[in-house]
Structure formats: structure tokens, C-alpha cells
Amino acid sequence: MKIKRSDFPKEFIFGTATSAYQIEGAAFEDGKEPSIWDIFSHEKGNVKNMENSDVACDHYYRFEEDVELMSQLGLDAYRFSISWPRVLNKNGKKNQKGIDFYNRLVDKLLEKNIIPFITLYHWDLPYYLYEKGGWVNDDIALYFRDYAAMMFELLGDRVKHWITLNEPWCSAFLGYYMGIHAPGHKDINEALKAAHNLLRAHGYAVGVFREIVKDGKVGITNVVMKVEPANEVEEDYQMAVLVDEFINGWFHDPVVFGKYPENAKGVFGKLGIRTYDNDLDIISVPIDFFGVNYYTRQLVTYDPDEPFMYKIVPGNLPKTEMGWEVYPSGLYDMLKKLYIRYRLPLYITENGMAGPDKLEGGLVKDTYRIDYLMKHFEMALKAINDGIDLRGYFIWSLMDNFEWAEGYSKRFGIIYVDYSTQKRYFKDSALWLKDFLNS
């Protein structure tokens, strides 16, 4: 049975999501200072084909055209991030040209009746703060608080939906343990420290938000994975519980319960890895919603030879260009799990797929993405009909963009970007979405 927009509650919002470093370009223009990703992407070996976001989708100069495209699709909302080093320089001074860009973007969105959702931090830490220790320097939480307060003051009169951090798990573990994201460190102790300081930063920002944007809503967006045992055996079930805590619980529990998940904390302790208990009262100040970035599941199996006694097992379901299994039921399962455990309103702040998109005659026949989105829309509707307080769904992504270590090799957009000309093309999925939103 084909679902329609009208099957969803009237107030439910459909949008698309992007992030500053992935689309803006103008990486060193109009007073913007470097971020850790500007430096990391220019260092050999970090990004496929040595690609970077110096230009990206040139959104800094083309934002009016891009908002017009969103309006043509009939989107209700648009989630984007602020580039911290574009608005605040190393002397703690505002960069007015950078601030003006976001003012104009917000005003353009409102003019087109598109609700802005702003993410304060989507991985592009100012490089000068990294030089002061970055996320492993406890002071970073106060720098973030001051940056957040400035943005709340500047845009809070028009923007009422804010997300403090995007996927702190990635910032901490891909950036400080696995080394595949900026700043490229490989130190589990640094990763745990960074994780804690990211959560402290979140808590301090929520505190000032309550003083500045009294009629606004604030939350945090986490990567959410459905973790399952690779084999129906006790030890794999135990590993699934542990990995669920490592990935999902580690950034949800402290924010709501003011404490880290016990099993994972115990494993870190046994391995001599320090965990932290300071400022848990600040970390757990009440928030208004959780943002859920859902893409796929993770199959795990017990392996005593691995540092954390488990390894990831590739599944046998159809996969996207990222090698991620297409697993729509995992979205429903995780929405249900999060809502039962934390009782907070939810937004799907990212869901989408990288596809083998080819531009031919001005068209991109991405029927696979239409199928993917429809199946995940169905799971969102099932969750709503089962009483879960799900309030919105943002497709990742509005347009093809810089996919971090994958460079431009992975296309997640519903709009195709020809990077050689910067021309935008609606993919079939965009045209399908436009019809769906009017259905």
C-alpha cells in the first residue's frame, strides 16, 4: 500500500539536511578561518583522491538558488550547520561577513516558508582551538558555550529549532580513536576524554539556550545504529548489548540519566581506559528532543582477539554505495527503543543513501533511492501510528556533497551536483519527493 503525505500528522515536517563543511566552499574567504577539516583534508592520505571542501557545492555563493530549489520541492524544513570558524575568529571577535551569510540564509528560508533547523557543530572545529587541545582540552566546553550563546543571540529571534552537536560519537571515535576523521588521532583515552567534553559542551550550550531563546527547542543529534548479534548465540547477544552501549547508549544515557551505560563503562575500566563523572549534572540538563541519524544496522560477533572482544560482520542484505545494508525495520526498532527508554520527542535528522547516480541527458534515474526513502517513510509512519512522538524526517541529503574521507565519490543528494559546472539537477527521487509532499 503506497503511503501518502496526508497519512502523516499535519504538523509532521519533511525536510532535507546538509552541513557547512560539506556544501559551503569559500573555505578561506570573507574572513573564514580554517577548521580541523580544512587542514585534515589537505593532508595527503586522509581523503579519497586528496579531495577537499575548498569549493564543495559553492553554497556560500549559491544559497539563494539552493533555497529556491528547496521551495520548488515543497520542503517544510531545512537542517543546516553553522561553520564556527566562519563566524568567530581566533581573537574571539565576530566575523561579520560570515554572520551576514547565515542571516541572509535564514531570512531566505523564512521568506520561502521553510523552517530552519540549525546544528551548531557538525565536525568543523576551528583549527586554532585544536591547537589549544581541541576536544581533549576541558576548556573547549566553555569556548563552545560562548560560541553557542553568540549564535543564539544573533539568530534565535528567527530560528526556534537548534541542535547542539551532530553525531558526537563520530567526532570522538572517528576523530580521536580510529583516525579516519579530523583531527586524525588514534588514542582511545583521548577519544573518551573528547566524548565527555563534547557532552559537557552540549550541556553548557543548553544552559545558555534556556536564557536566550526562551521560546525555542533544543536537542542533540546522535548516530543511531541497530546493533544485532551475527549469530544466535549467547556471546554474540552479549556483544550486541555492549556495542549498543558503545555506540548508542554512550551519547544518549548521560544526556537524559546523567550517567554512562554500566556495561560499557565497566569494559573501559577493565581495559584501564579512564572514564569521567564530572559535570554529569550539566550534561543532563533537560532537552526538548533527540535527533536520530539512522542509516543501517551493525552485526557483531564475539572475538576475544579484538581490543573490545567483538568484531563487525558484514550482513547479506542489499547494500548502498557506502557498503551499508538497507535495513528499514532497524529505523522503526531504534525509534521505538529510544522513545521507550528516554520518553523524548524525536526527529529523524538524517536518513538517506549513497547511490550509483549517473547524470544522463540531464536526468538521474535513482529509482533505488525512491525505494529506499519510501521504505523508511513507511517505518516512520509505523512508529507514529504506534504512538511514538516522531515529529519530523530530514533526508540526507539535499544535494550531493563532500562525503568526508570519501570525498565526492559518494552521492547522497536528491539533487545531483555537477561539480565541474556547479549546475544542480533534480534526481528522479527529488521529483518523486515533490509529488509525495503534495500527495
Ligand SMILES: N#[N+]C[C@@H]1[C@@H](O)[C@H](O)[C@@H](O)[C@@H]2O[C@H]12
Ligand atoms: N557517511 N555518511 C553520510 C552522513 C554524513 O555525510 C553526515 O555528515 C553525518 O552527519 C552522518 O554520517 C552521515
